[in-house]
Amino acid sequence: MMLRTALLSLVLALLGWASASWLTNDFQVWTAEGARRLAVVDRPVPAPAAMLAGPGLTEASLPEWLARPGQVTIVAFFYTRCTTVCTALGSGFQQLQQAIAASPDDGVRLLTISFDPAHDDAARLQQYALQWSADPRHWAVATVPDAGQLQRLLDAFQVVVITDGLGGYEHNAALLIVDERGRLVRIFDDTDGDAALAYARSMVRRGSAG
Amino acid sequence: MMSALLGAILLLVMVLPPIRLATEASMTAHMLVQYTSLLLAGGLLIDGLPARWLRAVQRWNELGIAGLVGSSLALAVLMVPRVLDLALTDMRVECLKLLALVLTGAALRLSWRRAGVVVQVFFLGNVLPMMVVVGTLYQDAATRVCNAYRLDDQQDLGLALVWAAAGVLTLWLLRLGMRRHDVASAA
Numbered sequence: 001m002m003l004r005t006a007l008l009s010l011v012l013a014l015l016g017w018a019s020a021s022w023l024t025n026d027f028q029v030w031t032a033e034g035a036r037r038l039a040v041v042d043r044p045v046p047a048p049a050a051m052l053a054g055p056g057l058t059e060a061s062l063p064e065w066l067a068r069p070g071q072v073t074i075v076a077f078f079y080t081r082c083t084t085v086c087t088a089l090g091s092g093f094q095q096l097q098q099a100i101a102a103s104p105d106d107g108v109r110l111l112t113i114s115f116d117p118a119h120d121d122a123a124r125l126q127q128y129a130l131q132w133s134a135d136p137r138h139w140a141v142a143t144v145p146d147a148g149q150l151q152r153l154l155d156a157f158q159v160v161v162i163t164d165g166l167g168g169y170e171h172n173a174a175l176l177i178v179d180e181r182g183r184l185v186r187i188f189d190d191t192d193g194d195a196a197l198a199y200a201r202s203m204v205r206r207g208s209a210g
Numbered sequence: 211m212m213s214a215l216l217g218a219i220l221l222l223v224m225v226l227p228p229i230r231l232a233t234e235a236s237m238t239a240h241m242l243v244q245y246t247s248l249l250l251a252g253g254l255l256i257d258g259l260p261a262r263w264l265r266a267v268q269r270w271n272e273l274g275i276a277g278l279v280g281s282s283l284a285l286a287v288l289m290v291p292r293v294l295d296l297a298l299t300d301m302r303v304e305c306l307k308l309l310a311l312v313l314t315g316a317a318l319r320l321s322w323r324r325a326g327v328v329v330q331v332f333f334l335g336n337v338l339p340m341m342v343v344v345g346t347l348y349q350d351a352a353t354r355v356c357n358a359y360r361l362d363d364q365q366d367l368g369l370a371l372v373w374a375a376a377g378v379l380t381l382w383l384l385r386l387g388m389r390r391h392d393v394a395s396a397a
Contacts, residue, residue, distance in 0.1 A: 005272035009279040016283030031355045032295030160357035172357045
């Protein structure tokens with residue numbers, strides 16, 4: 001009797017271990033966000049077809065805009081009404097822009113995409129760009145007006161937007177590094193601007209060297 | 211038999227799409243209401259199974275050890291934050307989660323009495339500290355552990371998990387005390 005119990009316990013333990021191991025990518029990640037960040041390193045995600053709109057961007061295709069030889073883009077999602085995380089994001093991008101402007105040949109660009117096109121029209125985005133003195137040579141501010149295209153983009157990059165119960169949104173804000181072929185290859189914390197920029201620059205250097 | 215029917219109804223209600231989605235709309239309800247209801251449903255469904263089957267199962271469950279080992283592992287896996295996010299987007303994970311909860315409820319019911327105090331202490335000593343640690347982390351974390359849920363929801367759940375652990379411990383101690391009392395007065 002005891003032997004059978006021990007055997008069944010062992011089988012259940014193995015089952016538990018196997019499911020935990022699958023769930024956590026061999027005990028590396030515990031959250032969906034962690035799994036997302038790990039996954040793009042292994043399998044870069046091409047930007048899906050989507051038309052951008054924003055100051056200086058009329059009918060620009062996102063994959064085409066991103067895929068430019070020798071250029072790496074740091075992408076972040078936001079909405080202009082956001083006063084919490086996105087304020088930090090705005091000032092973070094401002095600092096990144098200063099660093100990029102100081103050595104403009106680095107081939108690093110910035111792109112912030114609003115996931116709230118219903119509210120963030122051309123005028124609002126223009127106002128946002130002015131507020132943070134976004135220089136269109138380094139930092140593009142845009143949205144994807146088509147709801148279907150926007151959703152496919154959010155799904156592909158695993159950007160999860162939920163309502164915050166106060167009329168705004170919460171979202172997994174992060175810095176997304178997109179390579180010269182328009183593929184999402186790496187994700188950094190939104191507070192990790194320095195690391196993101198250093199990584200993006202090293203990608204450009206590696207790209208031009210190879 | 212009545213309780214098995216109740217368990218079946220509870221299970222059906224909880225997996226009914228509108229109710230399933232409503233409970234999963236909040237992290238707190240997802241883990242507290244849905245998890246608890248399905249564990250309960252699993253425990254109640256046992257009463258509908260033929261005694262012969264149960265005896266056969268119990269031959270593999272001496273002292274309730276297999277059932278409690280399986281239950282504590284299942285609960286540990288189901289408390290990984292990624293499960294909550296994946297269950298919303300991946301139907302396979304959702305089905306496995308629901309099934310694991312019902313089976314865990316059944317296993318707990320089948321094993322608890324057989325286990326005796328020592329094995330029960332071992333089980334509770336595993337599961338309750340885990341709930342407290344997870345609950346404390348959820349309350350203190352400055353970032354969200356689930357992309358689909360809000361930070362305040364996560365903090366509510368954290369607090370509730372700590373209280374739930376304290377509640378289970380209190381109930382268990384009370385029952386232990388009562389049983390001691392019965393034994394003492396019978397002697």
